Each structure stands twice: as structure tokens, then as C-alpha cells.
Amino acid sequence: xxxxxxxxATVPGAAPVATDAPxxxxxxxxxxxxEIAGRHADAVDREGRFPAEAVAALKAERLFGIxxxxxxxxxxxxxxxxxxxxxxxxxxxxxAAMVFAMHHIKLASLxxxxxxxxxxxxxxxxxxGEQMLIASSTTEAGIGGDLRNSxxxxxxxxxxxxxxxxxxxxxxxxxxxxxxxxxxATARRHPEAATSDQVLVALLADQITLERTSTxxxxxxxxTCSDGFLLKAEGLPLVQVLQKPFAEIAAQSxxxxxxxxxxxxxxxxxxxxxDRARAFVQAEARKKPGQVPPxxxxxxxxxxxxxxxxxxxxxxxxxxxxxxxxxxxxxxxGFSIMLNNVxxxxxxxxxxxxxxxLSVVGILGYKNGTPFxxxxxxxxxxxxxxxxxxxxxxxxxxxxxxxxKGSGKLLSA
Amino acid sequence: xxxxSDIRDVLKSLxxxxxxxxxxxxxxxxxxxxxxxxxxxxxxxxxxERFDIEFPDSALGRRSFSTIRIIRxxxxxxxxxxxx
Ligand SMILES: Cc1cc2nc3c(=O)[nH]c(=O)nc-3n(C[C@H](O)[C@H](O)[C@H](O)COP(=O)(O)OP(=O)(O)OC[C@H]3O[C@@H](n4cnc5c(N)ncnc54)[C@H](O)[C@@H]3O)c2cc1C
Numbered sequence: 450x451x452x453x454x455x456x457x458a459t460v461p462g463a464a465p466v467a468t469d470a471p472x473x474x475x476x477x478x479x480x481x482x483x484e485i486a487g488r489h490a491d492a493v494d495r496e497g498r499f500p501a502e503a504v505a506a507l508k509a510e511r512l513f514g515i516x517x518x519x520x521x522x523x524x525x526x527x528x529x530x531x532x533x534x535x536x537x538x539x540x541x542x543x544x545a546a547m548v549f550a551m552h553h554i555k556l557a558s559l560x561x562x563x564x565x566x567x568x569x570x571x572x573x574x575x576x577x578g579e580q581m582l583i584a585s586s587t588t589e590a591g592i593g594g595d596l597r598n599s600x601x602x603x604x605x606x607x608x609x610x611x612x613x614x615x616x617x618x619x620x621x622x623x624x625x626x627x628x629x630x631x632x633x634a635t636a637r638r639h640p641e642a643a644t645s646d647q648v649l650v651a652l653l654a655d656q657i658t659l660e661r662t663s664t665x666x667x668x669x670x671x672x673t674c675s676d677g678f679l680l681k682a683e684g685l686p687l688v689q690v691l692q693k694p695f696a697e698i699a700a701q702s703x704x705x706x707x708x709x710x711x712x713x714x715x716x717x718x719x720x721x722x723x724d725r726a727r728a729f730v731q732a733e734a735r736k737k738p739g740q741v742p743p744x745x746x747x748x749x750x751x752x753x754x755x756x757x758x759x760x761x762x763x764x765x766x767x768x769x770x771x772x773x774x775x776x777x778x779x780x781x782x783g784f785s786i787m788l789n790n791v792x793x794x795x796x797x798x799x800x801x802x803x804x805x806x807l808s809v810v811g812i813l814g815y816k817n818g819t820p821f822x823x824x825x826x827x828x829x830x831x832x833x834x835x836x837x838x839x840x841x842x843x844x845x846x847x848x849x850x851x852x853x854k855g856s857g858k859l860l861s862a
Numbered sequence: 863x864x865x866x867s868d869i870r871d872v873l874k875s876l877x878x879x880x881x882x883x884x885x886x887x888x889x890x891x892x893x894x895x896x897x898x899x900x901x902x903x904x905x906x907x908x909x910x911e912r913f914d915i916e917f918p919d920s921a922l923g924r925r926s927f928s929t930i931r932i933i934r935x936x937x938x939x940x941x942x943x944x945x946x
Contacts, residue, residue, distance in 0.1 A: 597898060643896030645878075696893050700924070782922040785899075845899065852906045854919045 470524060471510050478510040479534040487541030491817075493672035494544070494825050497665065499628050500672045503538075503545035504582065512549070514577030516556045521570060522577040528557070528706065528773075529766045532713035539717020540724075543829035544672025546717055548582075550710040551624055551673075554703060555583040555633045558649060558691075561702035568688040572651060576631070584629035586680060590619035594837050596699060598644040602637035603690055606683075614690065616650060616682045621663065624675040630654050634680065635695055647695035650682075657682045669828030701779040705769045708792040711836065712762045715799035716755075718830045722806035723748075723755050725821050729810045744809040751805040758798040765791040768862065782849050783862055789846045796833035803827050864913065864938040869930050872908045876901050888931040893924065902927050909933070915940040 471478055486503035493500045507513060516531060517523025531553050538546035556576065563569030575581060587596050601618040616636055626632065632652045637644060663677030691698065726748050733742035768787055772778035807814045807823045814823040856862060866888055873883045878901035879892065886895060897905070905927060906917055915937065917926070926936045 638894075642894075643878075645896055645898040646894050694891075694893060696898075697924070777923045777925060780924045781919065783919055848900050848903050852903050852910075852917060852922060854916070856919070 475512075475515065475526065475530055475534060476537070478512060479537040482506040482510050482512060483537050483541040486538055486545040490542035490545070490672075491825065493542060494669075494829075497667075497671040497674070499625055499674050500542055500545040500548060501628075503542055504548060504628075507545070507549060508580040511580060513552060513580040513582060516553055516560055517573045517577040518560065518564070521564075521573045523573070528709060528769055532709055532762070532766055535710050535713035536717040536720070539714040540721040541717075542672070543714065543718050543826070544670055546714040547670060547673050547711075548625055550714050551585055552583045554706040554710055555585050555631075557702045557706035558633065558698050559583075559651070562649075562691055562693045562698050566688065566691065568686070569651065569691065572631070579630075581630035582625070582628065583631045583633060584623055584626050586618060586620040586623045586626070586632050586634035586678075588620065588622040589635075590621045590677075592644075593621075594841055596635070596703075596837065597647070597696065599635050599637050599647050600644065601634075602640045602642060603648060603650060603687075604640055605687065612687055613684045614682075614687050615684070616652075616680070618680040619662070619677075620680045621677040622665075622675045623659075623678055623680070624673040626659055626676060626678050626680075627661070627674065632657070632680070638694075645696070649691045649693075649695050649698055651689045651691070652680075652682050652685070656685055668831060669825070670832045697776070697780070700785065701776055704785065704788050705779070707837070708788045709762065709765050709769060711833070712765065712791055712795040715795055715830060715833050716758060716762055718826050719755055719758060719799045719802040719806075722803040722823050722826050723751050725814065725823060726751055726806035726809035729813070729821055744811075747805055747809045751802050751809065754798055754802050754805070758795050758802065761791055761794050761798075782853050783855070786846055786849050786853060787862070789842050789849075792837070793834075793839045793842050793846075796836070796839060799830045799833050800827075803830050864934050864941060866930060866934055868912070869909075869934050869937070872905065872912055873930070875908055876904055886930065888934075889929050891928055892930070893928060897927070905933075909937055913937050913941060915944060 482503065485506040486500060489500060489502045512534060515524045515526035519525045535546055535550045538549055559569055559573055588594055589600055591600050592598050601616060604615045606613045606615050618634055618636065634650050634652060635647050636650055638646050638648050658681045660679040661676050662679050665675045730742050730744045730748045765788065772784060778784060803823060803826050807827060810821040810823065813819045813821040816822060817824055870883055874880050878896045878898060882895055910916055921936060927933055
């Protein structure tokens, strides 16, 4: 045995060596994490607590860094690959899946708009290396879910160099705000700026104070721990503010990532419910050979709608991948309308599908603790139409339709 | 001919910009001055009405409406196409 361990010489300025990804492809890694998430999902829901075991498993599988470009120590995963992971997790634990989705929605903004800022590039390297968890603060008291307006403002501090800033935000909902390593928050560019002249600010957990102002005791999605906070930051370097207008960040990365990854989580929940209904109907069929069980028709309807839902999400992902990197395509009105439609359509379908599945399995689904229980899934999925309220999105679409012309084509935009 | 002053007139009809139009230069980014997605749709409608044009979907991106000068150029281009 060689007792003398040579300490590797550290090369000054060398990039930290990226830890090798765990065994298997993304699917295999996601399934291992989902297995752990599923085991704790009922407790997470019942106790309304953070899905700590699932998040630890996601970190162990190094899934929080997959979207970071390879050059910054990540794996350069595409939106579609991340969407698949969201769906796999959504089948097991909605809250863990939503935490994963929201993290990657924020990371999409950094990856798309932060690579030419040295500070944000270094941050992404840390996110991949340390598997940091990112939370989002857009919702604000007095503004509600209107993503594209803020009241709080970045206030430059000091007169001469003015290199630092202060920010105070009444953040009425920040999912896992207390557990996140980093929060990306929207704010007005400066105290005199219009409410729609926003920027996105990166705030490390150890740079801010969060005073809890409300507790997330909800019908579903309980494990997202989306408490309200008074967020305060003081004396932070101005380089942490992304320079791109938030309007462009929203249009070119955040809206797409939100609607597509949320939709993938909801698809996971809905597909789990349909699988339970199918297993139930198949068991009935085996008990009474020669007869089609009465629930089979309802199952056919649920499967039908699940396929339509899946097609909508997949088509949205394909349009996004095709438009990616083309700011004009991403900010075109038709593209926003398409994404809005994905969200309003699949959020309603997901609720409907879980309800249909519940009517197939009946009382065994209504009861907790049976192999067919769907109560948690139903409560969780009911958040879908409210998470950025569908009425708000529809009225935005209605406005855009006043000028859109449309191509009438089947296979292209 | 489409004049910068014509575009400024149209901008003054918008709720989100009417207070600041006179302080804007021809190259200021309107989105930074408070133009939002609702306002930009209202702007397109007002321009279509005023200049008797229709913006094709390809001209509906943010870029075509980002500054007064760019709007003037976009509108002038469309008028020329429709006259041709
Ligand atoms: C599980 C979950 C996690 C979340 N996590 C986060 C998070 O991490 N960070 C964060 O910032 N936010 C988060 N949110 C909040 C979310 O992004 C929305 O802000 C929130 O769901 C909207 O809440 P609201 O109903 O109060 O607001 P609003 O959108 O203000 O809607 C209130 C009501 O007004 C109506 N309404 C409002 N505007 C219009 C309009 N223009 N046209 C028609 N009707 C309108 C709606 O119908 C609705 O009934 C989360 C929400 C959920 C459900």
C-alpha cells in the first residue's frame, strides 16, 4: 500500500475538472432520481415539506447542471431532453418535478443570455460544478402574476463608482426560496424606470436576506414550498444584473422554457394517472374474460386526450428547437401565440385527464394509500391553469391576435 | 413619404408612451421607455390604420418596432411594396 498520497498540483486559473456524469443516459439517471422522488412523494405532500431526498438524488445524478454548455462544465442538454426528465419526474412526484423544471427555466435564461458576461459564465460553471439550485422571483405584491411588470427596482448605490446596488422585493411567491442557492429576480432597471422596463438579477443565497411573509399551505404542489418573502439585497456588484432587457429574456427563453417544461411536468402527472386507470381496467378485464369492463370507454377517452396533450407539448418543443438561437423567430408574434396556446391547452387537458382517470378507478383512486390513489395527482395538477392564470395568458393572446396574420399551413409555422 | 413626425403623432396616441414621446430621440429603444406587448400591438394597429398598410407576420417581431426611426423605415418599406 502506498501511504504517500501525492497532492495534485493545482494549475492557477485552470477550470475545475467537471465531475464525470453518473452511469447511463439521461433517461436512466432521471429514472433513478424519480424512483427516490416517488418513494417520498406522499410524505412530501402530506407534510408540505421540501422534497429533500429527490433533490439530493437529482444532485447525485448531476441533473441540475445538464443544461449548462459543455464549455462551462455542463452537458449542453437541449430543451427536449430536459422536458423528458421533467415528464419522468412528474410521474413520480409533482413537487420534485416542478422544482427541477423551475430550476431549468431559470437556467435557460442564464444559458441563453448570460454567456457573454464573465460573472454569469463563472456562475454557470459553479451551477454545474456544485449542482446549485436556482429559484425564481417574478411574482410581486401589487403586481401578481403579471410577469412583464415590476414595482421593485435596482437602486445603484454610492455616488462615484456606483458599482453596487440595493434591491428590496415583496416577493409574494418564491418556490423553495428558503432552500435555493440562487434566486433570479425581476426588477425595474432603475428607480425611475417604467414598470415594464425590467432586468433580471442573480442573487446568491448568502448575499440576501429573506424574511418569510406567508406560508405555502395549499391544496396541491405542497412540496414546492412556495412561501412569500420580503427579499432584501444590499451592496451587491452591479455585474450580477443581466444587461439584456428582461422583455427579451422573457420572449426568447423564459416563456418558452416555462410553458414547455411546466407542460412536460403536467404530462408526467397525467400519463401516470392514465397508466393507473389502464392497470385498473386491465385487472378488471382479467377477472371477467370475454367482457370489456365498463371503465374501458372512459379509459379510451383519457388515452385519447393524453395523446393530444403529448402532441401539443412535443410540437411546441420542436418549434422551439427550430427557432432556438434566432432572436427574430423567438420574438415573433406567432411564436408567442403558439407558446401561450401550449400552456392554456395542456394545463386544462392535464386536469381533465386526471379527472377522467379518477372516474375510471373510482373509489380506489379517491382513497389515499391504495395502488390506484390519484388524490395527490389531482390536487397537484389543479395548479396548472392557475400557474400564471390562463385568463391572463388568454387575454395576452387575444391582444396579439389583433395583428397576427397566420399562414394557414399544416407543417410550418 | 413617411415622416418621423408622422410616427411621433401615432406614438402620442398610445397610453404607455404619450407622456414621454417629446423626450424621445429617433433612436431611443421604445421598449426601454415603457412600450410593452399590449402597447406594441396597439401601435401596429394605429400604424396600419393611419398608413393603410398591413404588417406581414414577418414584420411583427420586436425589432421592427424598437425605435422611431426603425418604425418609419418599416412603414415606408411597406408603403412602397403596396404601391408597387
Ligand atoms: C405551484 C406554483 C409555484 C409557483 N412558483 C413561483 C415562483 O417560484 N416564483 C414566482 O415568482 N411565482 C411563482 N408562482 C406564482 C405564479 O407564477 C403566478 O404568479 C401566480 O400563480 C398567479 O397568481 P394570482 O392568481 O394571484 O395572480 P394573477 O395572475 O394576478 O391573477 C389573479 C386573478 O386575476 C385575473 N386576471 C389577472 N390579470 C388578468 C388579465 N390580464 N386578464 C384576465 N384576467 C386576469 C385572473 O383570472 C385571476 O383570477 C407559483 C405558482 C404556483 C401555483
